[in-house]
Amino acid sequence: MEGRPVPQPQGLDDLRVLVQQVLDEQQRRHREDLAPLGPQMASLTAPIDDLLRGGKRLRAAFCYWGYRAAGGPHGEGIVRLATAMEVFQAAALLHDDVMDRSDTRRGMPSAHRRLGGLHASEGWDGDSERFGDAGAILAGDLCLNWTDELFATSGLPSEELARGRRTFDLMRTQLMGGQYLDVLESVRPWEQLDTSERVDRARTVIRFKSAKYTIEQPLLIGAQSRGVDPQTDAALSAYGLALGEAFQLRDDLLGVFGDPAQTGKPAGDDLREGKRTVLVALALDRSTAADLDRFNTLFGREDLTGAEVDWLRDWCVRTGAVERVEQLIDEGAGRARAALDPLRLDPDGTRVLGELIEVCVARSA
Amino acid sequence: MEGRPVPQPQGLDDLRVLVQQVLDEQQRRHREDLAPLGPQMASLTAPIDDLLRGGKRLRAAFCYWGYRAAGGPHGEGIVRLATAMEVFQAAALLHDDVMDRSDTRRGMPSAHRRLGGLHASEGWDGDSERFGDAGAILAGDLCLNWTDELFATSGLPSEELARGRRTFDLMRTQLMGGQYLDVLESVRPWEQLDTSERVDRARTVIRFKSAKYTIEQPLLIGAQSRGVDPQTDAALSAYGLALGEAFQLRDDLLGVFGDPAQTGKPAGDDLREGKRTVLVALALDRSTAADLDRFNTLFGREDLTGAEVDWLRDWCVRTGAVERVEQLIDEGAGRARAALDPLRLDPDGTRVLGELIEVCVARSA
Known part of the structure; x- marks a missing residue:
């Protein structure tokens, strides 16, 4: 996050901004990793990007402020570690919506419905619901992997x-x-x-x-x-x-x-x-x-x-x-x-x- | 793996034995982590245990022998790291079988069919297939988490x-x-x-x-x-x-x-x-x-x-x-x-x- 103004968070709102910056950066990197597979990957990552843009960021807040409460200084590492909690939450929501057959999430169509809708509107072969489920399962899998990637590469000292x-x-x-x-x-x-x-x-x-x-x-x-x-x-x-x-x-x-x-x-x-x-x-x-x-x-x-x-x-x-x-x-x-x-x-x-x-x-x- | 005879692998068969030892140990730990949730967790972990007992262990072999080929010594760390590849494979198979609606895996019922069968035989409420899918999605999620857990706690030096x-x-x-x-x-x-x-x-x-x-x-x-x-x-x-x-x-x-x-x-x-x-x-x-x-x-x-x-x-x-x-x-x-x-x-x-x-x-x- 170098080059950007990064005020030390005094509360929830300013932490939320920092978390979103980390997420945007991470998602950009992940899209690069998927680029060799072709442009169709955008239909898989778009619902994840949208899901990662919403939410109260409570999990990140508890992680970040737990570190600060324990005497840790503000820094990019702890913000990145805290952001991993949000990616984990996204994974849980994606799979939960498949398991619960939920139609909506935060007022938008849930990822499996959205992907099922894509299948239907493109007139692809096979069953739209099954396609949507498969896409949302894989989207959740990506978020599980990315949770740990962000945790491990957060930049916090390895002993921490x-x-x-x-x-x-x-x-x-x-x-x-x-x-x-x-x-x-x-x-x-x-x-x-x-x-x-x-x-x-x-x-x-x-x-x-x-x-x-x-x-x-x-x-x-x-x-x-x-x-x-x-x-x-x-x-x-x-x-x-x-x-x-x-x-x-x-x-x-x-x-x-x-x-x-x-x-x-x-x-x-x-x-x-x-x-x-x-x-x-x-x-x-x-x-x-x-x-x-x-x-x-x-x-x-x-x-x-x-x-x-x-x-x-x-x-x-x-x-x-x-x-x-x-x-x-x-x-x-x-x-x-x-x-x-x-x-x-x-x-x-x-x-x-x-x-x-x-x-x-x-x-x- | 202390206290056990651990010959340095000369080929695929003896590596396979070491990989299984790591998996057995890990699964024992994971069952302990799930114990506070109650005895019903056994129905979720049993299909994972069985899946982790089979397979050719090719992914572990390539990881292990890649390390050895690069001049690395035999040791518990690289065996554990290599074993993480097998846990990742199990995650992929569990979710793949849900997405493909496969009935069998390695000659046994696939995990979602097995869990669906449990639901049916217990006469539980709701749809057996949906229950089986949910269980297999969660089993795959566990294996994704455990992949990274084993990677990160393999014991290889942190710079490696x-x-x-x-x-x-x-x-x-x-x-x-x-x-x-x-x-x-x-x-x-x-x-x-x-x-x-x-x-x-x-x-x-x-x-x-x-x-x-x-x-x-x-x-x-x-x-x-x-x-x-x-x-x-x-x-x-x-x-x-x-x-x-x-x-x-x-x-x-x-x-x-x-x-x-x-x-x-x-x-x-x-x-x-x-x-x-x-x-x-x-x-x-x-x-x-x-x-x-x-x-x-x-x-x-x-x-x-x-x-x-x-x-x-x-x-x-x-x-x-x-x-x-x-x-x-x-x-x-x-x-x-x-x-x-x-x-x-x-x-x-x-x-x-x-x-x-x-x-x-x-x-x-």
Whole structure:
């Protein structure tokens, strides 16, 4: 990033600019690597470029500010390392959308739909959906490879990279496991479980499919790279897990109540998908027999009408489930604050990690 | 690998044993990393373990013997680095089978079929095929992550790793591009192309989908890690590309004529799949109008009878296509020998790289 003005980030917005600069540079290099294969490669890289242009950059922020909080200086290396977290997220989204058969992502057609659309509009042989899936699987594979490429070539000193690598490797293994757990929990029997079993299962999925790789592990990768003592490491882990769970519980509320204009997803998406969240587990806990009947008819149906979505939303509210989830979010934010407060870390890093608590739990998209 | 007898490999068989030891150790570690997610993770890792137990270990061999040829000593680090090539291959196979909807791999059900079968036999909710696809996508993702984990933690000196990394990164990017090219070429119009265009396209796919990541790039990663001068590098690249193309042309013949008991794939698999190979392009070149009619009726039909497969095989023979492909294989092997011969490398390494030429072109599986 030489030759450009690179102010030391004071917060999330200026880091976001730096992350995008790294991504643009990296993607330019990757297009060069693919150039010998011909111009058709552009149809594979374009959806990746677009996906990498959006997002809140939370994962990069936790990694970057973890490093800074641990006393690390601002520099190109840590920005590049932090950016690797965003490329990993893109990989996860690309494959998740194939597995979930999602039509949209951030208000745009998902990559597999876009590639399927290309196949259809070109009138190519074979099945458009199958082509789209194959392209999106490969796009996700590229992003997985590029995650590690950016990590390893970030330019951080090799002893720092070596310190962060174990958590980096664990993050990648455990996210794939968490995704598998999510798929499993969506198909394994749920009816005969009691509420606490349902909540436990949903929380385990949240932990491994979201909390760890969104917050805890990027934060630890940053902090461990710089070096932290075991007590600080444990406190940052506690902050990350508590906040990560709260983040995902907010996501679950947005999946039901979010404004499509802000979330980029259709209204009530999680209800149509039949996502077995903590919210739904808690609503079922206080349902009447009539509620249960109606729920069983509606939940997971892709063709829900607006009125049916409204009924399910109202049911979440009047059973008290929304309130209970909001409480869990508050508790998570509180635990994150309690873990952070006693730490004696770099003041700028500590300040931004504090701000990130609000960003994660009070968001609308 | 301490405490075990580890003879310095003299050839392919003893290297294969060492590679399997590394894989077993790694998989044990990975199962530990996934243990916090619960016992269900075994259904995700079992197909990976099985896939990692088979195979010819050619990619590991080229990487290992490239390092040895460049004067590197035998040691655990280079065996681990070489083993990363096998994990990468497993990732490619897992995703390839999802994209191709292949039922079998090495004579066993492919991972997505196996996981789909688990879903069906457990009577879980939803669609078994979709569950199988999701599981196999995630299994492939794990193998991609583990490829890099093994590369980076191989234990080779960091300056050696840094020298090999550029080709390692290029290999991973270009294989995904090559896979996409393969998918594209299977759906883009083929009818109006002339023979040389068809052969060119099929050879480009071969180059990027097979030759580079099977032979050229693993070999260069090994040799470059140890350090080679630019002339030697170029000669090894020439050896690898020529032999890699010959390898894949042999594969194309086996895809049509191979014995299912040896290839682990159904007879005439590539004919049912409608794979647009150099072999088919050359057979079309010398076809009568009646041949073309029959070809168009049969090629790419999944329900081909044994007699129909036999007709297509006979057509490949009597049009001279088989003979021409055998010539191309001979030429490739010759170019590989010619590139290797003048090099003054370690004698053991040179000997095995010479033996590998025969292994690649004269195989029956």
